[in-house]
Amino acid sequence: MKLWIAGARPRTLPAAVVPVAVGTGLAVGEGHPVWWRAGLALFVALILQVGVNYANDYSDGVKGTDADRVGPMRLVGSGAKQPRQVLAAALACFALAGAAGLVLAAATTWWLLLIGAAAIAAAWGYTGGSRPYGYRALGELSVFVFFGLVAVLGTVYVQLERLPWTAWAAAVPVGLLACAMLVVNNIRDLDTDAMTGKRTLAVVLGDVLSRVLYTLCLAIPFTLVLGLAVGRPWALLALLAAPLSIRPSRRVLEGAHGPGLIEVLGETGRLQLAFGALLTVGLAL
Numbered sequence: 001m002k003l004w005i006a007g008a009r010p011r012t013l014p015a016a017v018v019p020v021a022v023g024t025g026l027a028v029g030e031g032h033p034v035w036w037r038a039g040l041a042l043f044v045a046l047i048l049q050v051g052v053n054y055a056n057d058y059s060d061g062v063k064g065t066d067a068d069r070v071g072p073m074r075l076v077g078s079g080a081k082q083p084r085q086v087l088a089a090a091l092a093c094f095a096l097a098g099a100a101g102l103v104l105a106a107a108t109t110w111w112l113l114l115i116g117a118a119a120i121a122a123a124w125g126y127t128g129g130s131r132p133y134g135y136r137a138l139g140e141l142s143v144f145v146f147f148g149l150v151a152v153l154g155t156v157y158v159q160l161e162r163l164p165w166t167a168w169a170a171a172v173p174v175g176l177l178a179c180a181m182l183v184v185n186n187i188r189d190l191d192t193d194a195m196t197g198k199r200t201l202a203v204v205l206g207d208v209l210s211r212v213l214y215t216l217c218l219a220i221p222f223t224l225v226l227g228l229a230v231g232r233p234w235a236l237l238a239l240l241a242a243p244l245s246i247r248p249s250r251r252v253l254e255g256a257h258g259p260g261l262i263e264v265l266g267e268t269g270r271l272q273l274a275f276g277a278l279l280t281v282g283l284a285l
Contacts (some may be wrong), residue, residue: 001214007075007086009053015178016049016271017042018094022170023155025280029232034159037104041155044100044116045051049147051093052123055186056134058086059127064196094120104158115154119146136199138180139186141281148175169228170235170283173221177272182215183210184252184268211252218268234282241274 022037054075061076062083075081098116105112114284122142126134132141142200152171157163186193186202187210202210222242229233258262 003024003075003080004089005087006073007054007057007081008050011266011269012053013046013049014272014276015143015181016045016151018177018272019147019151019171019174020045020155020174021276022174022279022283025160025165025283026156026170026232027159028284030160030164032044032160033127037107037158038155038179040100040104041151041158044097045147045151047093047100048123049098049120051120052096052126054086054090054093056127056191058083058090058130059129060198061086063127070136082223090124094123095136108158108161112154112158124147131249134200135198137199137204140182140201142179143182144175147178148172166231166283168229169224169231170279172249173224173238173279174276176217176221176224177268177275179213179239180268181272183214183217184248184261184264186251187211187214188258188265211255214252215249218249218271225279233284235279237282237285238275239273239278241278244271244274 002087006033020038020042023041024033027033027038057074057076061074066098073080075086076083101112101116105116122145126130126139127140133139149168149171152174153163153167183202186200187207189198189209190201190202190207193200201213205213222245225235225238245265248271249265250262251260274279
């Protein structure tokens, strides 16, 4: 069980929790939260994130790109689990996410099925299949879309059944912080990814520009909160999380590498959680 938990990559789970929390906070602020739908949305986001991580573990493992890595242990690459076991776990997660999404679609609109299918396809296609888009520098764009726009807007819609402009304004900073998690992860793996032909955005941009991109992904959300505060003044509470961005930004700009970037990944997750929690409260108020 410890191996499966490690393979689920718990440090990446804030990317799933935060957008649902923010979307629900906005629904509370609008006076129309639907708690069982919010709970199902959270389940979908979490189980889909775990499924992505298992699918990534499987695909990278069978392709050999995880054979020599700096980051946390991978189930297939390390030989701890058989590829078919990890693939089965990923598919089970996708099936559970699909079943929960089906309930939400039945309660709101069947158009959600198309969005859910796209999310599952994106989860698999990141490193799976013959032309994985994660190997073509599109991973960050996908994270922004699905763990920013889709997750926040979807959570708001299943509760309000409409999308106020504040939902869009809140989704963008959430998506950028989710991107920061992937950017720093790919900076850590830049050398091994380049050697194995995995062209992540970090490989394409290079080390220096990737580190600049990471700091921008941390800084821009706090600027966007100022605009969101026009309609939701209490959203300014999210600015209290700004000090948490200083240490990881400085460490990345100063050239942290290897195990140091694993620590930065954890710090980024804590920043994401703090920002999300404060923005959730601000939108609810």
